[in-house]
Amino acid sequence: MDPQLSLLLNGIVSGLLLGGLYAAAAAGLAIAFGMLDIVNIAHPALMVAGAFLVVVIGTTLGLDPLLVSLLIAPLFYLVGVGIYTFYHHFFERRGEEALQGLAFFFGVMFIVEVGLVMAFGPEQRFLDPDYAFITWRLGEIDLPLRMLVPAVLAMAVVGLLILWLRRSFTGLAIAAVAQDAEALRLMAVDPVKIKRLAFGISVALAAMAGGALVVVQPVEPSSGQIFIGRVFAICIMGGMASLPGMVTAALLFGVVENVTATFYGPSWSPAVAFGWLLLVLAFRPQGLFGKAA
């Protein structure tokens, strides 16, 4: 194969795999931020907290990180319910979620990150399952399982979530709550309850993303910072309330980043990715895949 073509193909494939990790990281946020209008900037920090817990439990019990991440998801669900209850009581109920709510999550992000430093020290932690050292080769294309397995898990979880949101009554109620809370009330559904449930799920997804992150790279308490910009960018480009849009945006984001890195060097890839987002925001604020308001 032509070497340039091989580079391009591999750039695209590795970008798709990277996009899978981004989708895992952004999935919870697509619910919290996209559907519930809760600007949870602490989401990446919670993801890293999940990653640390995965490393500790996985190392002690000798379990696979992705399995552990699914096991601790219920715990994170409860954490999410707790955070939402606090948030609702102090901010949403008062109608002060815009500025104060934002500041609240800013504070939560700090507390989580610094709390991790105090509990685990600043050293990086890791837990590698055996398959993370295997690479599949399809002709000229490399598929490292280190990237592939988390991406597949993310896609599976997001896929199930999409099905559930479309098919179940509760799922439909979540999708509806951001649009018209009053209508839900008429249907005898308490929007607060629905939002609490949905936010719990969103934080549980952070635990899943933490497991994916552990497989991909070692984690340190500040690992979440480099994801903040990216996950919000992905949610916005995906058109907010749409999970399929989010996944598409995540994959595109990964591909743009990696193809830029392949041909123009990695130093410009963040500027290209975020410059692209700025343009989207300026000219198509409803996102690439959102419907015009």
Next chain:
Amino acid sequence: MTRITRRDLGRLVLASGAFVSPAAMGQGANPIRIGYAMSLSGGLAANGRSSLLAHKIWQEDVNARGGILGRPVELVFYDDQTNPGTVPALYTKLIDVDKVDIVTSPYATVMIAPSMPVIMQRRMCYVSLFGAGVNEAFKYDRYFSMNVAGDDIKGTYGKGFLEVAFSLPTPPRTLSILAVDNEFAQKAAESVRHLGRQRGLRIVYDRSYPPTTVDFAPTVRAIAATRPDVVFFASYPPDSNGLLRAISELKVTAPILGGGMIGPQIAAVQAQMGPILNNLVNWDVYSPEPTMNFPGVAAFQEKYRARAVAEQVDPLGNYLQPFAYAQMQVVEQSLARVGKIDQAALATDMHANEFKTVVGDIRFSALGEWAEERNLFVQFQGIRDGDLEKYKKPGTKVILYPNNLKSGTLRTPYGAPA
């Protein structure tokens, strides 16, 4: 404030077996106070905290011997949070308010540089830790650096790496360079670029990457596509992990691969990478080879390793930790010779004399750097797993350069099945 109180000192003295009652110690004690800022939180905290442990061990050793000039030593330190903005205020606090007798530096260039104006204005004698070329800009005559880099980073840093490369049976012709966007890595890359051109290498890839990079596969693939004979990386953790993982996943091979990666010196990375490190040729500062068995270093590492796990720092102490200990030894030996706390006299003494430390005998140049640079290039050999015990013994990380410390022979290429 986390300083070691006199009572702690007393306990330590007791613990170390010297039969001095804490009260007696307390009465006569007019401690020599050494002040500094150190990154105990934030991005540099891993190295900052392990340096602090090395300093504490030095303090205990010194006090067990009766202190310096008959006075016990007290450490006064603050957390700079890896935020250079906090540094000037902390050093004015240390010097003007706490009135410490001696100041030493925080860890690494980005934190040392903001302390320099404060230090210079007060004409303090200053021994720094792992700064690179800080004094090129300031030219302060009382600055001394505990780092192997020497005066001329551009002219010397990459020498050993290329020397090793040119010892191959077929001389290399092409070179690739990838460096993270930070000050030390860029200086390292500049040196290799400069020296590589001098030796007639063709540079086939030369780029930087931002520390926020998550996936290194596309970059590594682009480098591999240029088929370089010599592959040079200057990276920081956790990027070094990402790079090495991508290299092993894409099965990249090259006659010489490595360079100035920061990470493979650290126990966590050694444990995670295991055999991926085999045949990597990398910059280093210390390796427990017979050629580097300087007096005192083994004893120091034994004490360090006994406490490292409880303190949540690097469990091996094969990197900057002996240098942090040596940094304080310079202060100690100079104070003992001068006989009083006199900043000008201390600086004169440090310029004039040789120091016997756990990292070897050192002299300082006019700029305060090591008079003779000692950048090591080591190779990881015969690694089968991530077990750390082997890094305590010779033979795992053999020294290829410089020749007077050489302890093994080059194995090539990188990426050959072990």
Next chain:
Amino acid sequence: MSATTIPVTAETAGPRNLAFWGGAIGIGVALVVILRLIGNDYGYFAGYFVLQYVVLASAWNILGGYAGYVNFGAAGFMAAGAYTAVALRKATGLDLIPGIVAAAFVSGLLGLGTGYLTLRLRGVFFSIATLCLAVVLQTLIVNWDYVGGSRGAYIVNPLEIPPFASWGEYMFIVMLVLAILTVGIARAVEHSRIGRGLQAIRDNERAAEAVGVPTLRLKLIATTLCGALMGVAGAPLPYYSGYLNPDAAFSLSYAVNAIAMPLIGGAGTWAGPVIGAVLLGTLQQAATVTISSALNLWIVGWMLVIFVALAPRGIMGWFRKRR
């Protein structure tokens, strides 16, 4: 500006302004005198640390507090100012004071640019856009070798600077003057028609537009002013530390504090950011030299959470209620 104020306030505005400026200058002079009497440089450096946050928080408040547009990119504007000062010095040899003026100009232009973004972006979208702007700016600076790139830039200061007692005192007085000017400007904006227009935008932008408030012009004024003042806060930074690298200039702590301080003090009032900056800045400085650990940042996080939960209008809100 005073010509356009409503007559009722115009009568009292004169003496009140006089009282403000008199008070501010009085406090400033008193601070300098006290620190000179104490006679050690630590006071100056710690004071500088707090005062830079007074400027930054007041600047953030003009856009965030008055108009309700949350700027996540404070560090970006600040770094733009700092690097303008570095570039100017390298290009022309002009130092601190011209650097501050140039920084105000460059960061102001940048602010004007973000102002046009508000044409289309509201609420959190605007916030994310400012975050992106900071990332793009940082990438540009890192790849711009003229100002040192990722290696950073050194600025060697003179050791003596008559008539000031020390370099520390000089830096402190410069920042003190900047802080007083910034607070004065913020206060003038708040009490002018611009301020009331911005508040109308915050309460309901569409309604404000409908009743003829020139929303775009007001927002452009606010973003420009906000950007310029943040640049001003950053310009002395390389002179303060003698060295500047992108990590330090774009430090997350500036972005966090720029938001936390006005909120804790009371956003939307000129005094709120001042109170927040003095309180939180002093607390951080004190924590750094007492409980030296990560605990310091932890406290900021908890304070922020507790304050926004229990005192949504900040400390200023308590006073309002009592009255």
